[in-house]
Amino acid sequence: MSGPSHDTILRAASRPFGEREYRAVTVRDIAAEAGVSAALVMKLFVSKEKLFAAVQPDESLLAELNVPTSELGGALVFRVLIRRERGIQEPWANIPFAVLDSPNPEAARADTCERYLAAIAHLIGDGSADRRFAATVTALMIGFGESVQPWTCLAPGLLTN
Template sequence: MTDPGRTAILRAARKAFARQPYNAVTLRGIAGDAGVSAALIVKHFGSKESLFEQVADFSEAAELLLTAPDQELGRHAVLTLVNYRRDNNQDLLVRVIFAAGSGDERALIREHFRDQVTRAVALRLTGPDAELRAGLITAQLLGLGAAMALDKTGPIATATPEAIANLYAPPIQTLIY
């Protein structure tokens, strides 16, 4: 079972590190946004540096997205992304979009994303242009994540995960083979 305090801390930290330079982010500020004490952050993560490393880590996302055989991978990735957002009220990948600005900490988030998600997808692919296809697959997943983050009440928000997968997974699957 997920600890709601830990989840709130991670959500607040993701926003803080994506919107501000690392040096401007404080544990007190994150604690205030999360509705917890700074001591609870230290208890869960130890330090600001450790919390940032957790925010910049996409290994769990890659593992969740890639746990299916190749012939089902596109559909699995779409269903995982949709269900994760709906079950946890957060996205597995979209935080990397907020790291598009300049700064060492944002570059580190992008680097982790490339190493832990895009390269993991590329390693699964066979045939020509594996790295390019992996980049296009992750771009499509990021697009879906962004659309879900923006569409709170419209057709994407109200569609079943199966309906979304039926429409969105086939183009992703074509890039897998």
């Protein structure tokens, strides 16, 4: 289900979930942020846990990459730098926090790991049983997503000048 209220609630939920622990965020907080009723939030998302899962980063951040394999690394890095420069929340940096803060961290870790590894493996053509190349790329992107923040704030306009 998608629509203006659905999308508004998702956008509104990303801020409190990104700033506070899962347990510290209430459905009423999210409803107030979105300008809707708590009943509508529950009607559209069924539970706080399902809403939390819906706002977490997913492998769709890889879906729009339409570059030759030889340019994938550069394209991934460029996207992180552009998001940082524009002050947009960085999904790669949020992955570990989303997993740790979820109501069921072990299940969230397994699900997130499988989704990202499958997406990266498909993207880079890693058909190995253990997907070690995909695991390496995923780990590097998560680390890069988190570590690049101090550098872009020290050099604003790095990518546009």
